[in-house]
Amino acid sequence: MTPAMFLPYRPVLGQPVLRRLLPGLATSALGDGLALVAVTWLALQLAPAGQRGTWTAFAVAAYTLPGAAGTLLLGRWLGERSGAQLAGWDATVRAVALGAIPVAHLAGVLDVGLYVALLAVSSLLHPWGSAGRFTLVAELLPQRHHLAANALLGVFGQAATIVGPPLAGLLIAWVGAVWVIAVDAASFAVLAVSYRLVVPAVRRAGTVRHEDEGRHENPTAGPSRASGFRIIARDRSLLGLLSLSFAFFFLFGPFYVAMPVYVTDDLHASAATLAAYYTAFGVGSLLGGLLTGHLRRWPLRTTLAGIVALFGAALLPLGLGAPVVLSLPAFVLAGLVWAPYQPTATALFQRRAGTVDLPRVLSANGAVTVLAVPLGTMLGGPATALLGARPTLLACAVAILALGLVAATAAARPGAGSARPTGPQATGPHDPPGPPDQQGRASAPERRPDRRVGAAGAG
Structure with missing residues (x-):
């Protein structure tokens, strides 16, 4: 490094x-x-x-x-x-x-x-x-x-x-x-x-x-009384982001069931092989996390769609029954592209919602996404029993790849994400410019009033 x-x-x-x-x-x-x-x-x-x-x-x-x-x-x-x-x-x-x-x-x-x-x-x-x-x-x-x-x-x-x-x-x-x-x-x-x-x-x-x-x-301005779910529902961009995250995590859920079965029944390998896959994924995600900060100039919605598509593609070798020598490096790649998803999605929430409504919005997002993987894992049991472990892995990989391609098409559509922003820091139809200009002036979205930046109390 x-x-x-x-x-x-x-x-x-x-x-x-x-x-x-x-x-x-x-x-x-x-x-x-x-x-x-x-x-x-x-x-x-x-x-x-x-x-x-x-x-x-x-x-x-x-x-x-x-x-x-x-x-x-x-x-x-x-x-x-x-x-x-x-x-x-x-x-x-x-x-x-x-x-x-x-x-x-x-x-x-x-x-x-x-x-x-x-x-x-x-x-x-x-x-x-x-x-x-x-x-x-x-x-x-x-x-x-x-x-x-x-x-x-x-x-x-x-x-x-x-x-x-x-x-x-x-x-x-x-x-x-x-x-x-x-x-x-x-x-x-x-x-x-x-x-x-x-x-x-x-x-x-x-x-x-x-x-x-x-x-x-503005001491008289307070946060919205609406719940985070209502705030998200009023903003088409945030609603689409929440839907993408739920679908992405849900489709990955069956891997937690199908993967151990695939290693034991199809590969006839030991727990050490399963651990090697998880370790490879962890190493890739650590590298991906360190690289995420360099994506700050990339358009956020397009980046998220690309992450989902690449993640599905990286899982295809496993679903296609590729040898371990090929599927293991693919799992490193899967971890590499997985890591930037949550930071990037959170950055988009931070830009669209602003600090006033952000706790409600992020908590609602967390409540939905925390259910996605367990629900997908519950689906993995009957899917693995009905289809078999490798076909289940392949079906999930193809579905995730298709989800990413659909999201990329939606992100490329003119006017995508042009719903009305939900908070004082929201930035309008498109992602705001990231870094300041060469004279060091802050970009326009960062000069907009924020009703409660840094407000904190001892509680």
């Missing part, structure tokens, strides 16, 4: 508030990487004999899905909060709920039912926390740096998926899965404290940015 690869990330690392948050974000990402193994392993240990598969599925679902309910039930109370508050509260809830698991273990009362319930509580605010994290990016940085900042936050997670699982395996063998969960809880406690400490700095940074960009706060 050359120093030029990190050039887009220098303004992000130079932002004082984000720089102070990065260690906490990296720590919690590592904790989540450990949890990829620890959550399911502890469920297997706690579940009664003969019910391990069922309770493991419940545990995995509980660690992700309740966030969708949190989006629907808590919007009235959380929709008007600042990015730092939302992200900090999510980290606090996760730290407390996950920390209760080793406490219950020490007290001798931990069973599989209580374990799943605590996992569900820990994930209740997760879409709001993710929305808060990216809202904070929009509060602190100009638009031209959003994509790089989103990508940098994603790189932590991608690196953690490579480092976390093998480290979790060592720790589980040494101290047990319940104490790996305790480490995960401690990582979120570190993050919660980090957010709490930077809240005053967020307020000051927002004020300074206001003055630098010539913006004026």
